[in-house]
Amino acid sequence: MDRPVFSVTELNEHIRSLLDADALLQNVCVRGELSNYKIYPSGHHYFTLKDSESSLRCVMFRSNASRLRFRPENGMGVTVFGRIAVYPRDGAYQLYATAILPEGTGDLQVAFEQLKQKLAEEGLFDESHKKPLPSFPERIAIITSSAGAAVHDMIRILGKRFPMAKVLLLPVRVQGAEAPAEIAGAIRYANEFDVADLIITGRGGGSLEDLWAFNDERVARAIYASRIPVISAVGHEPDVTISDFVADRRASTPSNAAEIAVPDQEELRSALEGLEIRHAQAMRKQLAHLRERLNTASDKRIWSDPTSMLDNRRIELDRLREKLLSSQERLLSAKRQTYVAAASALDAMSPLRVLSRGYTLVSDDHGKLIRSTAALREQEIILLRFADGEADCQVEHIRQGDCESPQQA
Amino acid sequence: MPKKKLSFEESLTRLEEIVRHLEKGDMPLNDSLTLFEEGTGLIKSCSALLDEAEQKVVQLKKGADRKPQELPFGDTDE
Numbered sequence: 272m273d274r275p276v277f278s279v280t281e282l283n284e285h286i287r288s289l290l291d292a293d294a295l296l297q298n299v300c301v302r303g304e305l306s307n308y309k310i311y312p313s314g315h316h317y318f319t320l321k322d323s324e325s326s327l328r329c330v331m332f333r334s335n336a337s338r339l340r341f342r343p344e345n346g347m348g349v350t351v352f353g354r355i356a357v358y359p360r361d362g363a364y365q366l367y368a369t370a371i372l373p374e375g376t377g378d379l380q381v382a383f384e385q386l387k388q389k390l391a392e393e394g395l396f397d398e399s400h401k402k403p404l405p406s407f408p409e410r411i412a413i414i415t416s417s418a419g420a421a422v423h424d425m426i427r428i429l430g431k432r433f434p435m436a437k438v439l440l441l442p443v444r445v446q447g448a449e450a451p452a453e454i455a456g457a458i459r460y461a462n463e464f465d466v467a468d469l470i471i472t473g474r475g476g477g478s479l480e481d482l483w484a485f486n487d488e489r490v491a492r493a494i495y496a497s498r499i500p501v502i503s504a505v506g507h508e509p510d511v512t513i514s515d516f517v518a519d520r521r522a523s524t525p526s527n528a529a530e531i532a533v534p535d536q537e538e539l540r541s542a543l544e545g546l547e548i549r550h551a552q553a554m555r556k557q558l559a560h561l562r563e564r565l566n567t568a569s570d571k572r573i574w575s576d577p578t579s580m581l582d583n584r585r586i587e588l589d590r591l592r593e594k595l596l597s598s599q600e601r602l603l604s605a606k607r608q609t610y611v612a613a614a615s616a617l618d619a620m621s622p623l624r625v626l627s628r629g630y631t632l633v634s635d636d637h638g639k640l641i642r643s644t645a646a647l648r649e650q651e652i653i654l655l656r657f658a659d660g661e662a663d664c665q666v667e668h669i670r671q672g673d674c675e676s677p678q679q680a
Numbered sequence: 681m682p683k684k685k686l687s688f689e690e691s692l693t694r695l696e697e698i699v700r701h702l703e704k705g706d707m708p709l710n711d712s713l714t715l716f717e718e719g720t721g722l723i724k725s726c727s728a729l730l731d732e733a734e735q736k737v738v739q740l741k742k743g744a745d746r747k748p749q750e751l752p753f754g755d756t757d758e
Contacts, residue, residue: 406689407687407688407689407692409687412740417739417753426735426737426753429735430735430737433733434733434734434735435688435729435730435733436735437735437736437737437738438735438736438737438738438753439738439739439740439750440737440738440739440740440753441739441740442739460742460748464747464748466740466748536730536733539692539730540727540730542692543692543695543723543726543727543730546692546695546696546699546723547723549699549703550695550698550699550702550716550719550720550723553699553702553703553705554702554712554713554716556705557702557705557707557709557712558709560705561709
């Protein structure tokens with residue numbers, strides 16, 4: 272016969288998954304007698320629950336144990352709430368307790384613990400679902416009795432702290448059989464017509480029975496489903512209701528809810544004053560900074576003594592004029608020199624100049640210059656030009672051939 | 681500027697923004713002055729909102745058409 276062979280771990284894992292899948296075991300409530308009760312330094316509580324026939328190992332972790340309202344003792348008859356699960360290391364199942372109620376506790380308390388456990392498991396208390404409250408609510412819906420002191424306390428405190436917020440009262444009965452349906456209905460109604468930015472629901476103190484409507488599942492679910500953030504404000508400080516767990520914020524009392532709901536106008540005024548000071552200072556600082564830049568710029572002499580710049584310009588102008596004149600002068604004298612040199616060079620080459628040294632120019636009666644005896648004819652009238660005058664002469668005789676300089680002739 | 685009236689929260693948020701901008705001091709003077717003017721207006725309107733606020737309390741009643749009707753607080757027919 273072939274049977275599968277499991278490891279111990281595998282088998283325990285299989286049993287664990289069977290137990291985990293059983294709805295009854297996941298939310299169980301069991302009566303018995305406490306024995307072997309031990310509180311470990313870790314804060315976790317370990318005990319055994321037994322009756323005449325049988326026993327069950329239980330553990331209650333510190334977070335739950337810290338909420339116990341009585342001191343558990345061996346031999347005490349109790350009802351324990353929690354879930355059954357396998358502890359794989361020992362191959363044993365045990366009860367993971369979330370709450371213990373001593374025997375003799377009323378049915379209400381038992382029902383409370385049961386509902387609380389059920390809703391917690393469904394996630395109705397999850398922090399991740401909680402919505403932030405508006406910082407400056409403009410409309411606040413109060414869902415409570417219009418008769419009690421609670422509503423007047425809330426209106427008074429809201430009015431003193433933040434009169435800007437409009438208060439809308441949705442009157443409901445807060446105790447009696449009709450109360451849960453009315454409260455839940457008012458929460459849904461406020462959401463349906465979007466009458467407010469914030470809901471406060473609750474009531475003043477009273478007995479466990481008086482507060483019971485706020486432990487009702489319908490109210491819890493209406494709060495959970497509300498789009499508008501809800502503050503739960505039931506009874507006095509030590510009273511804790513299911514509504515408190517589901518609500519986005521728990522207030523210890525209705526008055527406390529009003530304080531949580533709105534900012535205090537006195538604080539707003541001083542915050543506003545602070546902003547006003549910073550506002551003015553920031554502007555002053557920028558202006559001072561700009562003024563300083565302006566001063567630096569205007570510190571130049573030109574602003575205090577505008578003509579000084581003109582003086583400077585005037586001096587500059589004179590200097591330039593001087594420079595212009597002197598360079599003109601220089602240019603002129605240079606040109607003059609060139610001219611004189613050129614003139615004397617020209618003068619040196621002038622025929623008149625040659626004449627003054629004793630030479631004469633010969634030309635025919637037409638004024639044409641005669642350079643050679645070949646151009647002469649005997650008896651011809653010629654013109655002799657001297658440096659200081661002219662003479663008409665007649666050629667007598669022509670001798671051609673080399674000739675000494677005219678001075679020697 | 682024709683603007684819709686800001687709520688107290690919007691005004692305060694805008695004012696905080698303006699103060700932060702001004703404190704940086706890196707804007708041209710003209711822009712700063714424009715912002716400063718806006719800030720001054722916001723301070724005035726916030727103070728006025730606080731000073732003039734008068735608490736309104738009404739009681740909501742479900743009308744015949746299910747819509748909420750506002751009644752003065754105190755006149756309860758319960």
